[in-house]
Amino acid sequence: MVNYNTVTDNVIEEIKNAVSGKVYVGEEINIDFFHDEMPIYGEGQPELVVDATNAEEIAKVVKICNDNKIPVVPRGAGTGLTGAGVSRHGGVMINMQSMNKILDYDEENMVVRVEPGVLLNDLAEDCLSRGYMYPPDPGEKFATLGGNVATNAGGMRAVKYGTTRNYVRSMEVVTPTGEITTFGATVSKTSTGYSLKDLMIGSEGTLGIITELTLKIIPAPKETMSLIVPYEDLDTCISTVPKLFKANLNPQAIEFMEKEIVNMSEIYIGKSTFPKELEGIDIGAYLLITFDDEDEDALNDIVEQAAEVLMEAGAIDILVADTPNKMKEAWAARSSFLEAIESQTKLLDECDVVVPINMIAKYVHYVNERAKDFPFEVKSFGHAGDGNLHIYTCSNDMEKEEFIKQVDVFMNDIYKKAYEFGGQISGEHGIGFGKKTFLHEFEGEVNTELMRGIKKVFDPNLILNPDKVV
Amino acid sequence: MVNYNTVTDNVIEEIKNAVSGKVYVGEEINIDFFHDEMPIYGEGQPELVVDATNAEEIAKVVKICNDNKIPVVPRGAGTGLTGAGVSRHGGVMINMQSMNKILDYDEENMVVRVEPGVLLNDLAEDCLSRGYMYPPDPGEKFATLGGNVATNAGGMRAVKYGTTRNYVRSMEVVTPTGEITTFGATVSKTSTGYSLKDLMIGSEGTLGIITELTLKIIPAPKETMSLIVPYEDLDTCISTVPKLFKANLNPQAIEFMEKEIVNMSEIYIGKSTFPKELEGIDIGAYLLITFDDEDEDALNDIVEQAAEVLMEAGAIDILVADTPNKMKEAWAARSSFLEAIESQTKLLDECDVVVPINMIAKYVHYVNERAKDFPFEVKSFGHAGDGNLHIYTCSNDMEKEEFIKQVDVFMNDIYKKAYEFGGQISGEHGIGFGKKTFLHEFEGEVNTELMRGIKKVFDPNLILNPDKVV
Numbered sequence: 001m002v003n004y005n006t007v008t009d010n011v012i013e014e015i016k017n018a019v020s021g022k023v024y025v026g027e028e029i030n031i032d033f034f035h036d037e038m039p040i041y042g043e044g045q046p047e048l049v050v051d052a053t054n055a056e057e058i059a060k061v062v063k064i065c066n067d068n069k070i071p072v073v074p075r076g077a078g079t080g081l082t083g084a085g086v087s088r089h090g091g092v093m094i095n096m097q098s099m100n101k102i103l104d105y106d107e108e109n110m111v112v113r114v115e116p117g118v119l120l121n122d123l124a125e126d127c128l129s130r131g132y133m134y135p136p137d138p139g140e141k142f143a144t145l146g147g148n149v150a151t152n153a154g155g156m157r158a159v160k161y162g163t164t165r166n167y168v169r170s171m172e173v174v175t176p177t178g179e180i181t182t183f184g185a186t187v188s189k190t191s192t193g194y195s196l197k198d199l200m201i202g203s204e205g206t207l208g209i210i211t212e213l214t215l216k217i218i219p220a221p222k223e224t225m226s227l228i229v230p231y232e233d234l235d236t237c238i239s240t241v242p243k244l245f246k247a248n249l250n251p252q253a254i255e256f257m258e259k260e261i262v263n264m265s266e267i268y269i270g271k272s273t274f275p276k277e278l279e280g281i282d283i284g285a286y287l288l289i290t291f292d293d294e295d296e297d298a299l300n301d302i303v304e305q306a307a308e309v310l311m312e313a314g315a316i317d318i319l320v321a322d323t324p325n326k327m328k329e330a331w332a333a334r335s336s337f338l339e340a341i342e343s344q345t346k347l348l349d350e351c352d353v354v355v356p357i358n359m360i361a362k363y364v365h366y367v368n369e370r371a372k373d374f375p376f377e378v379k380s381f382g383h384a385g386d387g388n389l390h391i392y393t394c395s396n397d398m399e400k401e402e403f404i405k406q407v408d409v410f411m412n413d414i415y416k417k418a419y420e421f422g423g424q425i426s427g428e429h430g431i432g433f434g435k436k437t438f439l440h441e442f443e444g445e446v447n448t449e450l451m452r453g454i455k456k457v458f459d460p461n462l463i464l465n466p467d468k469v470v
Numbered sequence: 471m472v473n474y475n476t477v478t479d480n481v482i483e484e485i486k487n488a489v490s491g492k493v494y495v496g497e498e499i500n501i502d503f504f505h506d507e508m509p510i511y512g513e514g515q516p517e518l519v520v521d522a523t524n525a526e527e528i529a530k531v532v533k534i535c536n537d538n539k540i541p542v543v544p545r546g547a548g549t550g551l552t553g554a555g556v557s558r559h560g561g562v563m564i565n566m567q568s569m570n571k572i573l574d575y576d577e578e579n580m581v582v583r584v585e586p587g588v589l590l591n592d593l594a595e596d597c598l599s600r601g602y603m604y605p606p607d608p609g610e611k612f613a614t615l616g617g618n619v620a621t622n623a624g625g626m627r628a629v630k631y632g633t634t635r636n637y638v639r640s641m642e643v644v645t646p647t648g649e650i651t652t653f654g655a656t657v658s659k660t661s662t663g664y665s666l667k668d669l670m671i672g673s674e675g676t677l678g679i680i681t682e683l684t685l686k687i688i689p690a691p692k693e694t695m696s697l698i699v700p701y702e703d704l705d706t707c708i709s710t711v712p713k714l715f716k717a718n719l720n721p722q723a724i725e726f727m728e729k730e731i732v733n734m735s736e737i738y739i740g741k742s743t744f745p746k747e748l749e750g751i752d753i754g755a756y757l758l759i760t761f762d763d764e765d766e767d768a769l770n771d772i773v774e775q776a777a778e779v780l781m782e783a784g785a786i787d788i789l790v791a792d793t794p795n796k797m798k799e800a801w802a803a804r805s806s807f808l809e810a811i812e813s814q815t816k817l818l819d820e821c822d823v824v825v826p827i828n829m830i831a832k833y834v835h836y837v838n839e840r841a842k843d844f845p846f847e848v849k850s851f852g853h854a855g856d857g858n859l860h861i862y863t864c865s866n867d868m869e870k871e872e873f874i875k876q877v878d879v880f881m882n883d884i885y886k887k888a889y890e891f892g893g894q895i896s897g898e899h900g901i902g903f904g905k906k907t908f909l910h911e912f913e914g915e916v917n918t919e920l921m922r923g924i925k926k927v928f929d930p931n932l933i934l935n936p937d938k939v940v
Contacts, residue, residue: 106826106828107712107716108712108826108827108828109712109826109827109828110712110715110716151661152660152661152665153661154659154661158658158659159658162636162658163659165665165668166632166636175916175920179916181914181916181917183917185824185826185892185893185894186826186892187824187825187826187856187857187858187892187893187894187897188628188629188632188856188857189624189628189633189824189853189856189857189858189897189898190622190824190894190896190897191621191622191623191624191672191822191896191897191898191899191900191901192824192894192895192896192901192909192913193672193895193901193909193913193917193918193921193939193940194669194672194673194677194921194924194939194940195622195635195668195669195671195672196917196920196921198635198665198668198669198671199664199665199668199669199924201665201668202661202663202664202665203664207664218718219715219716219717219718221718242577242578242579242580245580245689246577246580246689247689248688248689248691248764294718295768295771298765298768301765352661354655354657354659354660354662355657356576356578356579356655356656356657357578357579358576358578358579383659386657386658386659387657387658387659388657388659422655422656422657423655423657424655424657424660424662425662425663426660426661426662427657427659427660427661428659428661429661430661431661431662431663439662439663443662443663444651446645446649446651447651447653447663447666448663450645450666450927450928451663451664451666453927453928454664454669454924454927456927457920457923457924457926457927458920458923469663469664470663470664
């Protein structure tokens with residue numbers, strides 16, 4: 001356990017003198033900064049919040065904190081689900097949202113340079129207006145890009161386009177000792193020493209503060225089409241997925257969902273799009289698939305081939321959404337799953353495991369069976385194309401302490417099963433504070449000690465985002 | 471400088487008792503193990519070579535060496551170009567070539583599990599015979615897959631399919647302290663702590679010994695077609711490349727080559743395929759492009775669109791290679807560049823820089839201009855699709871010492887320019903021993919110290935592949 005110092009009046013003065021960004025102390029700090037989107041992992045109050053303006057000023061603040069052994073937490077839009085952006089030992093919080101400029105596009109090298117506080121949605125729209133696409137597409141569109149990189153955010157389109165990791169060409173970073181450096185370059189291929197850039201991606205603000213990003217973009221695909229595919233049961237539904245890959249149909253996204261969560265979400269948004277019964281058969285599960293292509297005819301061909309594979313694999317029907325409006329409708333319920341769940345419970349916890357895609361059905365069955373032994377409700381959905389599942393436990397009317405205690409037993413059990421099936425703790429939300437003990441338990445002593453050693457190399461005084469990941 | 475111990479009779483005995491693989495001592499060791507494909511970086515003789523059989527035995531050997539402070543060098547097929555697989559302090563060499571089994575295919579998750587000594591060519595052919603493709607395609611087909619991962623090998627198809635990094639799902643590793651662990655899992659998406667897997671990829675046998683790999687494979691594209699595209703000069707040739715990307719034509723490979731090297735290689739292989747003069751115009755440079763697709767008509771469409779872009783951008787003609795034989799012919803000269811260069815010189819050195827693709831022409835001009843000040847010959851070619859250039863200095867009849875001295879000045883100068891242009895030291899060959907001082911100079915003190923710190927976390931006694939990378 002490290003003993004940190006508090007932010008004294010002298011330190012406040014030093015920081016105020018070092019920066020041009022606004023500084024908030026004590027009660028001036030907005031209470032929104034005390035938690036992220038998963039309040040079950042606890043609140044934490046920074047002693048000082050400073051609006052970031054540029055790398056030089058951030059480096060000065062970090063140096064002051066490093067010299068004084070004061071914790072520093074970089075914070076994006078606060079949309080995290082693991083407590084990674086919450087201050088657990090007071091100290092200084094650096095609000096990166098104020099560094100929100102899209103700096104420039106380099107169209108010959110197909111990259112865009114941005115400040116880390118730019119929101120994903122803003123970059124996505126700006127790219128589209130120029131005929132480009134920034135492929136990473138996590139559910140939360142109002143996260144910062146810095147936060148996306150810090151968690152290696154995935155999202156729906158990861159199936160075809162990969163995760164955030166695949167789109168980071170280079171980054172400027174302030175190290176925990178206050179040095180400014182660059183990892184990577186505007187090149188698609190490099191073998192220039194250890195990949196410090198890849199180490200930073202997914203390190204959740206514990207190894208350095210990202211102050212600029214150069215991100216790969218691609219030409220926006222001209223045509224997209226979505227399919228709603230109902231099945232009688234989850235097994236048949238999920239077992240289709242490897243067949244689509246084997247046929248090389250290269251879907252952009254494949255989501256699976258069970259009937260219950262679709263119902264709940266459609267009630268929440270007040271609109272019903274998914275069929276519940278077809279040809280006298282009760283629908284038990286759905287795939288929601290998107291394909292894209294440069295060419296309308298080619299896309300129609302792909303969808304035709306896909307339809308054949310899907311029907312052969314036991315789909316009851318195929319509903320095609322081939323206009324922007326119909327696609328929006330098809331995805332509306334899916335986009336509101338988390339909000340719908342949140343609206344129905346006081347408190348919730350979440351498991352973001354990833355398992356090999358041929359294990360999804362078996363794993364979901366296991367989770368549903370295991371859930372019967374617990375007094376809370378369990379709701380799950382996920383990315384069938386990459387095996388990443390979101391499993392929510394809902395307290396409903398349970399007491400907080402009892403809920404936390406019981407959820408811990410349940411989570412431990414289902415993480416264990418995920419590892420038995422060849423999976424890992426987190427597909428895209430990261431470890432933060434909430435999953436730390438699970439990481440250590442399931443990734444093992446050797447890997448955990450290596451991670452701890454790396455943390456100390458970057459951050460000898462352990463001031464940067466302490467108590468997260470390792 | 472670390473003081474290592476020598477391999478004593480006791481240690482030999484201990485190792486012989488610990489392993490079932492063959493052990494070679496002193497003069498029993500084949501002299502092929504003393505160097506790699508770039509002898510200019512010097513020879514080095516291990517005291518003992520052991521044929522690897524499995525992770526457990528490798529762990530035992532590493533533990534013995536770690537306890538006795540004896541260097542250990544893991545070695546693949548010895549095809550490296552940086553001296554990374556050469557023993558510089560005696561000690562023990564672990565010959566990974568004996569672990570050469572393709573273990574199993576998991577077709578539902580689209581991965582193949584292999585031992586690290588499997589040759590790239592063997593996996594590539596085995597995959598194709600099952601309708602799959604393992605996309606990484608470095609020039610050297612007879613390297614081991616472990617070596618490919620250790621250097622993050624790139625190759626021709628990196629333009630469309632990415633480098634080796636993109637195809638490693640997980641690996642079993644023996645750490646420098648003799649522990650066996652696993653990094654990653656059979657999943658395409660993970661945010662489970664720091665990416666130790668990505669740190670291992672490209673670490674050139676300095677952080678651990680890879681004992682098993684789970685690699686992603688994809689369905690083999692059904693149709694491929696290559697184009698030879700002659701231009702009057704290099705500028706026009708290279709300036710076409712960003713236009714192909716902008717048109718979203720997604721080529722599999724784009725190589726550029728100047729007339730001189732094509733001539734030399736065609737003489738070497740005794741066959742001429744590339745036009746040297748067209749419509750009274752002397753050809754100065756070429757693009758060699760491959761496209762692939764699932765569908766013949768779609769591929770024809772793409773090639774038609776590409777032809778339009780190419781001709782508009784100043785191509786003199788377009789020669790289509792649309793049968794396996796014609797494609798083989800089109801690529802024959804390109805495949806023999808290195809051998810052709812080697813055949814004409816006593817000694818050579820190599821620079822494997824990577825620059826942003828819009829800087830290639832400017833960079834090659836700079837290199838050609840600079841080369842005029844030096845007494846050696848310079849020959850270059852490269853991957854126009856990803857900015858990775860291979861620049862060879864040929865000693866011809868120069869004395870070795872003088873050649874090394876002058877090449878050092880030249881390399882320093884052209885690396886400096888690469889960084890000015892936003893590039894990096896190595897696109898795919900790595901750092902090894904030969905590029906170490908350049909890495910430190912151009913990646914800077916902060917990054918180098920981080921790399922050194924990481925090395926110590928993995929390898930506190932610095933026994934694993936010492937004197938490489940950091």
